[in-house]
Amino acid sequence: MTATTKTKPTDEFRDHISTVDAEGKRVWVYPKKPQGKLYKYRSWVSYTLLAFLFAGPFIKMNGLPLLMLNVVERKFVIFGVLFWPQDFFIMVLAFLAxxxxxxxxxxxxxxxxxxxxxxxxxxxxMVFRRVEYAIEGDYTRQKALNKMPWNTxxxxxxxxxxxxxxxxSFVIANTFLAYIIGIDALKAIVTDNPVNHLGGFGALLAFTGVFYWVFAYFREQVCTxxxxxxxxQGVMLDKKSMAIAYDYVRGEPRGKLRKGQQRTQGDCIDCNQCVQVCPTGIDIRNGAQQxxxxxxxxxxxxCNNIMRMIEKPEGLIRYDSEEGIAEGKKWMLFTPRVMSYSAILVLLVAALSTLLLTRDDAEATILRTPGQLYQKTEAGTIKNLYNISVINKTNAEMPLTLKLLSQEGAIKVIGNDLILPAQGIAEGVFFTEIPKSQLHGMNSKIEIGVYHGNELITKxxxxxxxPAK
Structure with missing residues (x-):
């Protein structure tokens, strides 16, 4: 009896992608409709996430959307917390984390x-291919339909x-736009005369076209x-990373299963079922991390369906690492590389949490009015004129008062009282009056507190x- 060898597949497949032929033309993928336990689990996960995605624009926290990324107005809401461009450093840290x-x-x-x-x-x-299967049938019927001449x-x-x-695609476009401009603004676009919202209506049509093109034509090319x-992936994965892998040690050499044959090959019967169901058109037996x-x-x-039919153990294709397949080692979660990244992540999350917990509900910018000098009063005090701009990072209106924190003195707002609108900006002008004895030099540092009632919201x-002394 000749000995059989179990060889690892070659890396020739890495020289080209599966959806482009030798002439550079697109190879259309017709995946067979998948069935099985994991597909059922994926379906449950997918429909849960889809329900959350479409319900998201209607969910509000603290009177704000759960998520809104309004790039046009530079307003960002994440889990009901409003962020402005002034919070850029927090966003950068969050991005790094x-x-x-x-x-x-x-x-x-x-x-x-x-x-x-x-x-x-x-x-x-879970959506577009299922519609395709329902209307055109499984992969063999789809191929036949595309080849037949145009008929009824x-x-x-x-x-x-x-x-x-x-x-x-239109429904997805509406949902996508709702996460950008908010559900209330989207309702206005949908229910009002399109002429009054040409920009928004145009965006809806553009997004619809993009989503249709992606899911009807571009498809798996997005991933590839x-x-x-x-x-x-190539720079992040290593031989210890978990992947879907073919156990070539157990499966090779592969060979067709024949009735009455004394089998000397591996467990892979070369049925190509794994290739037929692949949505990107690859052969997983060529190797992991493709x-x-x-x-x-x-x-x-x-593969598990076939293994059950031929009474072989499941798991010829499974979640495992390259090291686990080649050397039979048990997959390990904690490796030096993982622990290093974990330590960095903990530090970043700690810093981000600190910034979020200490973040003020409002942010003020106070500057001396350009071109204005100081004023002396008969009472021996010095007055300076200031401009103030306050941004509200909450969804509540806040009447504001200003108090001098660093020295004794008084602040008088010119004109109307400062009322900070929800998610808005308030601007005003005020005088700060300080006794000359409290000042040291021509340019003294002072600190002004912005209060909402008795609560100091920012300083x-x-x-x-x-004047010089």
Whole structure:
């Protein structure tokens, strides 16, 4: 009997992507409809996230949207907390913490996010492809439909699919826009005359077109070509990272299963079911951590179904690390690399939490009025004129009062009282009057407190101009 060898697949597949042929033309992917335990779990996760996504614009915390990223007005609401451009340093720190978390998560779990949580995967696999399966049938029927000449059946099916795709894209576009401008502004665009909201209506149509193009045509190319997260996998993953991997030690050499045959090959019967269900058109048996693999688990379900049919153990394709497949080592969560990233993440989160907890509800800018000198009074005091601008970071209106904190003296607001509108800005002019004995030099530092009732909401240092002693 000749000995069989178990060899690792070659890396030739890494020289090209699966959806482009030798001439550089697009290879259209027709994945078989997946079935299995993991696909069912993914469906539950996906529909939960979709429900949260579409309900999100209607959920409010502290009178503010749960999430709003209004780039136009430079207002950002995250979990009911309003952020302005003045909070840029907090946003930068939050971005750094998020990046470190993404790196840490990827180092440990690979592309788990791509397969289970990514909006592109959820919409394409759980919404648009399901519509496609319902209207055009499974992958063999789709191929046949695309090859047949235009007739009544093809026109009806293609027309129905396009109509449903456009409607879904329009709903997604409305939701996307709601996260940018807020649900109230979106309602005005939808219910009012479009002529009064040409910009918003144009944005809706543009987003609808983009989403339709992405999910009807570009599809898996987003993950393979456009997504920066997918392209960074090569520098974040290592042999200890978890991935969907084919156990070539157990499966090779592969060979067809024949009735009555005394089998000497590995457990892989070369049925190609794992290839047929792959939404990016790869062969997972070529190796783990392939460029196109989004860890969607479709190949795991397909392989497990076959293993049960031929009475072999499940897990020929499974979640594991390259090291685990090659050396049989148990996957480890805590490695030196993981602990290093974790320490950095803890420090960043601690700093971010401190900044958020100590963040003022309002932020004031107080400057001496340009071109104005000091004024002497008969009572022996010195007066300076100031401009004040206050930004409200809450959803509540706040009447403001100003008090001098650093010296004895008085503040008198010129004109109307300072009323800070919710999510708005209040500006005013005021005199600060300080006894000359309290001042030291021509430019003295003073500190002014901004109060809402008896609560100090913020304070600001500025300069006070006085005559030389």
């Amino acid at each position: 998020m990046m470190v978390f993404i790196i840490l998560f990827t180092v440990v779990y690979g592309r788990l996010f791509c397969g289970w949580v990514c909006p592109q995967t959820i919409f394409l696999e 059946e093809k026109i009806l099916k293609k027309g129905a699919k396009t109509t449903v795709f456009l409607l879904i 070509i456009a997504c920066p997260y997918g392209r960074l 460029l196109e693999c989004i860890n969607c688990t479709a190949c795991i379900d397909a 600001q240092e500025t300069k006070f101009l006085a």
